[in-house]
Amino acid sequence: MEELVGLREGSSGSPVSLRELWGPYPRVRRGIRGGLEWLKQKLFRVGEDWYFLMTLGVLMALISYTMNFTIGRVVRAHKWLYREIGDSHLLRYLSWTVYPVALVSFSSGFSQSITPFSGGSGIPELKTILSGVVLEDYLDVKNFGAKVAGLTCTLATGSTIFLGKVGPFVHLSVMIAAYLGRVHTKATGESENKNKQNEMLVAAAAVGVATVFAAPFSGVLFSIEVMSSHFSVWDYWRGFFAATCGAFMFRLLAVFNSEQETITSLYKTSFRVDVPFDLPEIFFFVALGAICGILSCAYLFCQRTFLGFVKTNRVISKLLATSKPLYSALAALVLASITYPPGVGRFLASRLSMKEHLDSLFDNHSWALMTRNSSPPWPEELDPQNLWFEWYHPRFTIFGTLAFFLVMKFWMLILATTIPIPAGYFMPIFIFGAAIGRLIGEALALAFPEGIVAGGVTNPIMPGGYALAGAAAFSGAVTHTISTALLAFELTGQIVHALPVLMAVLAANAVAQSCQPSFYDGTIIVKKLPYLPWIRGRKISSQRVIVGHFMNCTITTLAKDTPLEEVARVVTSTDLAKYFLVESTESQILVGTVGRAHLMQALQAEPPSWAPGHRRLRDLLAGGCPTEPVTLQLSPETSLHQAHNLFELLKLQSLPVTSLGRAVGSVSWVELKKAISNLTNPPAPK
C-alpha cells in the first residue's frame, strides 16, 4: 500500500491504473513522465509572457495580411472599372476620382463618428503614453474597429491619396496589447502593474512595424528610436521575439496563399553583387544624404506650418470642426484629379500602386542609359514587366517626370496629412526619398555612363542603389531615426549597399536633427500633447544645473496637525491631484502624499457636528483616508541630467524635492522643460 501511495505521488497526483503499474519498465516510464512534467513546468514558467507576445504577433500578422488581401481586391475592382468603362474622358475621370473620394469620406466619417482618436497615425500619442502620460481611452479597444475599417478604406485609395499603414498599425498593435493585458489581469486575478503594462506596449509597437514590413530587426529598432529615449535590453529581446513571430506569420500567410514560393522580402531587388558601387560613389551617397536632410527640413517645416495654418484658419478649421467628411472629400478630389492618368497624373506615374512605385524605383537598370538612344512609347496599359515605362515621357524624359513627381508630391503629401483619416505617413515619405535618390542616381548614371572608376571591367552606376539610400535617408531624416537604413535592407533582401546607405542616413540625420524637430515631435508640438524635451548638446555647463535652480518652490503642503477647516479650504481652492503630507506645520518633514479625491471623500464623510478647530487632518487619516508613501525624492543638489534621466526612465510625472527631510519644492515636466529650454536659450537678465 505504501508503495502505491509513493507511486501515486511520484506521478504527480494522477491516479495510477493497475495496468500502468504492471506495464513494462515502470521506472523508465515514470522517469519520462517526470521529465515531461518538468518540461511542462519549465515552459509554463518561462511561458506566460512569451505566449502573450506570440499571440500578439500572430494576431497582428493576421490583421495585416487580411487587410492587405481586402485592399488588393478593392484596388483590383477599381482598376477593372477604370479599364472597362470605355473611352469617354468624363466617365474615366469620374471612375478615377469618385472611388477615392467616396472611400476617404467614408473613412473619415466612419472613424470620426466612432471615436476622434482614430484619426492620424497615432505614433505621437503613443510616444506620449509611453513616456508616462495617461491619455484616457486612447488605447480603448473600441477605437479598434474604427481604425481598422478607416485604414482599410484609406489604403484602398492606393497611390491616389498616397498614404501608408505603419503608424496606425503600431496603434492597433498597442491597443490589442493593452486589451490582452487587461484580459490577462482579469483571468489571473493579479493586480494591474504599470511596469508590466509598459513592457507590453513597447513590444507591441515593435510588432506593429514588423507586421507591416515583415522586418523584425528594423521593426524593433525603429519603434525604439521613435518611441523612447531609453530602452532596456530586456524589452528589446521581448520586442524581437514578438516581432519575429509577427513577421514570420505575415510572410507565412503569403506563402500559404500561393503568392510566394517561400519566405522572402517584400520589395526584392536584384542589384549587382560583385561590385555594387565604385568607391568614389561613397561621396555621392553622402551628398545624397545631405540633400535628403535639407529637403526633409523643408518638408518638416512646411508640414508643421501648414498643419498650424489649418488649425488657425477660420474657414478650414470651421469646416474641419463641423463636417470632416466634406473636407476629406474635397482634399481627396483635389488629389485624385491631379493624379488622373491621362492628365497630369501621366507625369506622376500615378497608375502605379505604392508597392509598384517602390519596385520600379529600386530597379537595377539605369533608365537614363536605356532611353538615351531609344524612346519607348507610353503604354496604354500598365506593363507589369516594365513598370518603369510609367516614369518615362518622350519629351520630358525621366528627369522631367521624376522632378515633377517630387515637386507635386511635396505639397500633395502635406495636404494628405491634414485629412482626418486613420493613415500612416511613413511609407509615402519612404517613396518620396526613393524618388529623390533615383533622380540623383539617374543623373550620375548619365554623367558617368561607363562607371566612375575607368579601366578593366566597367561597373555602370546603379541608380537603384541611390533610390535605396535616398529612401532610407529621407525617411530617417523626417523621423529622426537611423534604423531606416536597416529597414531598406530588410525590405529589399539585399545588404550590399550597407555602408553607403548608412552613411547617407547619418548625413541626413545630422542635418535634420540640428534644424528641425522630427515628424512625430512636430505633431506632438502642434497637437499640444505633453512631452519632455531632450537635453541637446550635452555641454559641460549643462551638467552644473541643479534641481535647486529650477524647482517649483511654491508647493501646497498639508500638515498632520492642520485643522480640518483649513484642509477643506485648501482642497476647494486648489485643484492639484495630490498634496504633500508633512509631519507638522512647523517641521515640514515630508511623510507622503494624499490624493485630493480621497480627501474630499473623507471630508464629506465627516459628521457635520464637529466643532471648528477641534478636529485635525490627523484624525481624518486615522479614520481611513489613504495616503501614499513617497518612494523617490530629489534633493536641491540633484543635477538636471540626473533628474531628467529619472523622469525618462521611470516614466515619472512629478517628484517632491526635500532638503533635510523637509518638503521644499517639487519638479514636474513643466519645470524640467523650462530648465532645458533655458540651457539653450539662457533667460534674459531682468
Next chain:
Amino acid sequence: MEELVGLREGSSGSPVSLRELWGPYPRVRRGIRGGLEWLKQKLFRVGEDWYFLMTLGVLMALISYTMNFTIGRVVRAHKWLYREIGDSHLLRYLSWTVYPVALVSFSSGFSQSITPFSGGSGIPELKTILSGVVLEDYLDVKNFGAKVAGLTCTLATGSTIFLGKVGPFVHLSVMIAAYLGRVHTKATGESENKNKQNEMLVAAAAVGVATVFAAPFSGVLFSIEVMSSHFSVWDYWRGFFAATCGAFMFRLLAVFNSEQETITSLYKTSFRVDVPFDLPEIFFFVALGAICGILSCAYLFCQRTFLGFVKTNRVISKLLATSKPLYSALAALVLASITYPPGVGRFLASRLSMKEHLDSLFDNHSWALMTRNSSPPWPEELDPQNLWFEWYHPRFTIFGTLAFFLVMKFWMLILATTIPIPAGYFMPIFIFGAAIGRLIGEALALAFPEGIVAGGVTNPIMPGGYALAGAAAFSGAVTHTISTALLAFELTGQIVHALPVLMAVLAANAVAQSCQPSFYDGTIIVKKLPYLPWIRGRKISSQRVIVGHFMNCTITTLAKDTPLEEVARVVTSTDLAKYFLVESTESQILVGTVGRAHLMQALQAEPPSWAPGHRRLRDLLAGGCPTEPVTLQLSPETSLHQAHNLFELLKLQSLPVTSLGRAVGSVSWVELKKAISNLTNPPAPK
C-alpha cells in the same frame, strides 16, 4: 569712420582692407562670409564630440588594419617555412609547432610582464566598469602596447590556437577613448565629468566590434547587448556614427591596398537568392537553434568548471602564478601538436586559416551531395579554389571530419581560453557554431537530395545557410545576444535567410538564457568581479518587494554634534569610504556624506591641544572638511524594481535610505544582489 568700424565688426574682427571694401558687391560678399562663419560655428558646436568619435573610429580602423596586415605577413612566413622545409616529418612537425609555441609564450610573457590586465578578452572587466565600478588602471594607456603586441602574436598563430580579436579590440578602443577623453579634458580645461566619459566608453565599445567585422549595425547592437542592461538612444546614435567611421575606414584601407575592388563584406557568400530555403526548412532552422542552445549550455558549463579547476588546482595555479609563459607554451604545444596537418590535424581542416574556415563553411554547395559519387583525393597543398576539400576524408566522409572537428575543438577551445594571453573568444565560437550548422545542413541535404518541397523546380538544401544560422545561434547563445543574427548578415553581405536565422538565434537564446549565465557573466563570476544581477522572470510577486525588506539597517552615521574623540574612534574602527552625516544624534536627519579620507586629513590637521569633549564634528566641517550633498535617496517604500532600475541607469554603487528625513539604512549592490537571489530562491524559514 563709424561705418568702417561697423564693417570691421561685421566681418568678425578681421581687419578690412580697402580693396575688399571697394570690391564689387560688398554686401553679397559680406553675406557669404557671414554664412560661412555661421556654418563654421554650427559645425563646431555640433562638433567637439563628433570629431572625437570620428578620430576614435579612424584610429581603431588603422590599428585593426595594420594588425591584420602584420599578421598576414607572419602567417605567410610560417606557411612558407612549413612548405619549404622538406619532407622530414620531424622537421615539418617542429616547424609547425615551434612557431605558435614561441608566439604564444612571447605574447604571454610580454603582455603579462607589462601589466596583468592585458590578458583575456577584457569584455567582462569593461562590463563591470560600464556598470559604474572603478577598476583602477584597467583603462590606462600603458596596457595599450602590451595588448596590441600580445594580440598580434596570438592572432599570428592562426587556427592552431584558434582565438579571435573582438574582445581585445573592444578593450583597446575603450582605452583609446579614455585616453582621448583625458587629453580633451586637459586641452579644454573643463572639469572631468563621469557621465560624459561613460558616453564615450559606450560608443568606443561599438567601434571596437565594428572595426573588427566592418559591421556597424551589429557592432553597435552587440556592444549594447553585451555591455549594458539599459541604453539611451542618444548613445546609440553616437555609437552608430563612430562605428560607421571605423568600419568605413577599415574597408577603405583594404581597397587602397588593392585587396578589394570596392567596399564589400568580409566573408562574402553567394547563396541562391530566388528560393534560398523551402518553407518547411524553417523547422530545421529552429531545431538547429535549439541544438546550438543546448550545446552552448554544455560549453558554458564546461568552460566555467574548467576555469574554476585551473584556479583551484594546486599544480596548475602554481604554474600560472610563477611562470605564465611556460603554461602558455605547454598549452600551445598540445594544441599545435593536435592540429599538425599530417597527423590528427588532417581531420580538423587545420591547414585553413580562421577566415578560410568561415569561407569554406559558408560555401553554397552541398559537400555531401558532391562527394556522394566521387571522392576527391586529399590535396597535398591547400587549394584556394576548393577550400572545402580540407573538410573531406575518403573514409570518414565530411560527416566524420565535421563531427571530429566539433568534438576536438570543444575541449581545445576551453583549453585555449585558459592561456593568459590577450585574445578574443567570440570568433572561435562563431566558427564552432558554423561547423554545427554545416554538419546538420549536410545531413539534411543528404536526407532530402531533391529539396523538401517536391514538384516543379527543385531547390536542393543549401547547407551553407545552416552554417550561417548555426554560427549566429551558437555565438548568440554563448554570449546571450540576438544581434549575432545581424552580424551574420553583415559579414556575408546577404540577408536572404533573415527570418530563419533570427528564429534559430531566438530558440538558442531561449534555451541558453534559462540554463546558464552568459560567457561574459560566467567570467565575471569566476573572476569574482562585482556585478549586479538581472531581475529575471519579472513575476508580479517580485513587484511587491520593497527597499524596507532588504536594506542594510546597520549604518554608521556621524552627527554634527559628535565629539571629535568619537569621530576619531569611528574613523579608525571602520573602513567605509564615506559616512552619512546627520544633523544631530537625536534627529538623525540626513544632511550629506563625508569622505573618510577627508575626515582623516582634517583630524590630523587639528591642533593636538584640544580638550576632550570640547570640539565637535561641526567645528571640523566649519574648518573646511568638505562634505557632499545627497542628490538621491530611497525610502523604505521604494520597490526593488525601481531601486534596481535606478542603480543600473545611473551607475550607482550605493544609496542612502531615509524615512521622514532620518537616515534609516543604505542599499548597495550587496543588498540588491541578496534581494534578487531571494526572489528566485526564497530563503528557508528560520
